[in-house]
Amino acid sequence: MSGESQRFLAATRLQPVDATPVWFMRQAGRCLPQYRALRERYSFLELATNSELSADVTCLPVDLLGVDAAVVFADIMLPLQGMGVDFEIREGTGPVIAEPIRSEAQVRDLRVIPAQEATPYLFPAIRDARQRLAERAGLVGFGAAPFTLACYLVEGRGSRDYPHVRSLIHSDPELWGRLMTTLTEVLARYLTAQAEAGADVVQLFDSWVGVLDRATFTRHVAPHLEALIRRLRPMLPVVYFSTSSSHLLEAIAATGPDGVSVDWRLSLAEAWPRLGPGRFIQGNLDPAAVLAPWPALESAAQEVLRQAAHRPGHIFNLGHGVLPDSDPDRLRRLVELVHEWGPSPAQRPAS
Ligand code: 1CP
Numbered sequence: 154m155s156g157e158s159q160r161f162l163a164a165t166r167l168q169p170v171d172a173t174p175v176w177f178m179r180q181a182g183r184c185l186p187q188y189r190a191l192r193e194r195y196s197f198l199e200l201a202t203n204s205e206l207s208a209d210v211t212c213l214p215v216d217l218l219g220v221d222a223a224v225v226f227a228d229i230m231l232p233l234q235g236m237g238v239d240f241e242i243r244e245g246t247g248p249v250i251a252e253p254i255r256s257e258a259q260v261r262d263l264r265v266i267p268a269q270e271a272t273p274y275l276f277p278a279i280r281d282a283r284q285r286l287a288e289r290a291g292l293v294g295f296g297a298a299p300f301t302l303a304c305y306l307v308e309g310r311g312s313r314d315y316p317h318v319r320s321l322i323h324s325d326p327e328l329w330g331r332l333m334t335t336l337t338e339v340l341a342r343y344l345t346a347q348a349e350a351g352a353d354v355v356q357l358f359d360s361w362v363g364v365l366d367r368a369t370f371t372r373h374v375a376p377h378l379e380a381l382i383r384r385l386r387p388m389l390p391v392v393y394f395s396t397s398s399s400h401l402l403e404a405i406a407a408t409g410p411d412g413v414s415v416d417w418r419l420s421l422a423e424a425w426p427r428l429g430p431g432r433f434i435q436g437n438l439d440p441a442a443v444l445a446p447w448p449a450l451e452s453a454a455q456e457v458l459r460q461a462a463h464r465p466g467h468i469f470n471l472g473h474g475v476l477p478d479s480d481p482d483r484l485r486r487l488v489e490l491v492h493e494w495g496p497s498p499a500q501r502p503a504s
Contacts, residue, residue: 157221158353161291165354165390165412165433167466173458174221175491176293177484178394178414179474180214181226185481187213197242201227202274208281215290217481219488222291222468225279225347227272229297229358230305232343235271237264238306246310253309255321260332265339268346276350283351294352296344298359298393299336299381300374306332314364322373333377341384348388355385356392356414360473363397371404379408386411392435396473402427417472421460433466440471443479443487454487458494 161174182188182197188210191200200206210226230248233240239251254260269276283292296302305311307318322329344355357378365374378393385391386409393405394414405413406428414435415424421437428434442453454469461467469491475484 158286158288158291161221161468162353164466164468165392167431167433169465172492173461173467173469173494174291175469175488176220176222176224176290177214177218177471177475178224180218180220180484181210181224183475183477184479184484185213185217187217197228201231204274204278204281207274207278208285211278211282211292212285215286218485219492220290222293222353223282223286224293224356225275225282225295225352227275227278227295229295229302231272231275232268232296232302232339233306235264235266235268236339237262240305248305248310250306250309253317254306254332255317257328260328260335263332263335265335265342268342271339272343276346279347279350279352291353292351293354293356293392294344294347294350295356295358296340296347298357298362298395299333299340299377300365301359301361302336302340303329303332304361306336312361315361319364319369322369326373329373333374337377337381341381344381344385345388348385352389354390354392354412356394357381357410359393359395359398362395362401365401367401367404370401375404375408382409390433392433394435399424406432412466412468414470415472421457421467422462425464433468434461434464435468435470437470437472438487440473440476440479443471443483444476447483447486450483450487451490454490455494458491463495 160170163170164174207226211223214220215223230240241249243249286292304315304318307321308315347355382391390411392412392414393410396416399419412433412435413428415437417437417439438454438457442450
């Protein structure tokens with residue numbers, strides 16, 4: 154086995170690994186002092202739209218934490234830059250859309266242009282990071298899933314339960330469908346271009362899908378998700394992430410992702426059979442456990458590994474992003490713990 158990218162990629166193919174691969178969502182842009190120092194000098198968007206700095210930040214956690222995969226330093230909102238949607242990333246709040254998209258005319262005016270024109274800085278950053286990482290780590294490209302991008306567009310900013318979004322689905326399902334079709338096309342282009350630039354897998358972040366009931370998800374969201382996944386899968390593995398969505402798990406699996414990232418609310422032992430055979434699983438330590446004293450963190454991490462039970466296709470991760478107050482030394486120690494947990498049974502020498 155020649156390197157950690159092999160370990161990560163082997164797990165996405167459900168092949169035996171020498172140790173469980175591990176990376177952390179939001180590992181680049183939150184708790185690392187080196188990232189914070191860069192943020193003193195540049196805004197988030199200045200960093201993300203500068204190919205060289207973006208590649209630097211992408212690679213930081215591999216050097217500092219020893220993780221087996223890097224996640225491209227970008228954001229789920231970036232494709233909106235090519236759609237003619239004005240937004241800002243506000244400190245402490247996150248994305249804010251200048252004029253939330255709720256009318257027929259606004260949906261009609263959304264532009265669909267080639268990804269290279271919409272986000273030209275991103276693809277050189279991916280090519281550069283891919284080259285710098287070489288065999289040391291896999292490279293995870295990402296975008297929002299269509300529903301979560303629609304959440305920001307329609308609601309205008311993050312929300313606890315997205316009432317305007319749910320109301321639009323029910324009051325004008327036809328307009329909702331058109332919005333989702335447009336977003337699916339934009340995301341297919343955006344993620345295809347990431348695959349072509351050198352991403353090894355792509356992750357679809359559907360952070361807020363848990364606000365939907367199963368019937369609404371199945372009827373108004375799943376067909377678009379399935380169409381997006383179908384476009385991407387011939388090129389590379391697709392992993393789907395969501396939170397508070399255990400009521401949707403079977404419906405999510407039916408949309409066809411290669412892997413599913415599960416949050417901490419559901420144990421891996423319970424999630425695995427519900428997702429069915431042939432999928433890799435990422436997860437699912439509670440990010441808040443990283444803030445606890447080491448013995449508590451250690452036992453919480455061991456519990457996740459026990460639940461995974463060396464099934465082929467486990468990639469250790471948190472159940473949601475790294476919390477900003479996490480100590481990087483803790484994360485580094487956590488990576489060591491996961492790697493020391495031991496190889497999958499197929500790789501153990503016969504005794
Ligand atoms: O390690 C990394 O930071 C990797 C790059 C990355 C990723 C994977 C960023 C940079 N954002 C994301 C994904 C992302 N962005 C998600 C999905 C994951 C999740 O649920 O956490 C979501 C919902 C967003 C939207 C977004 N962008 C938020 C969340 C706001 C909310 O409604 O809760 C925020 C704060 C941003 C801005 C942003 N994106 C990334 C960074 C580093 C930042 C913060 C900028 C800063 O103030 O420094």
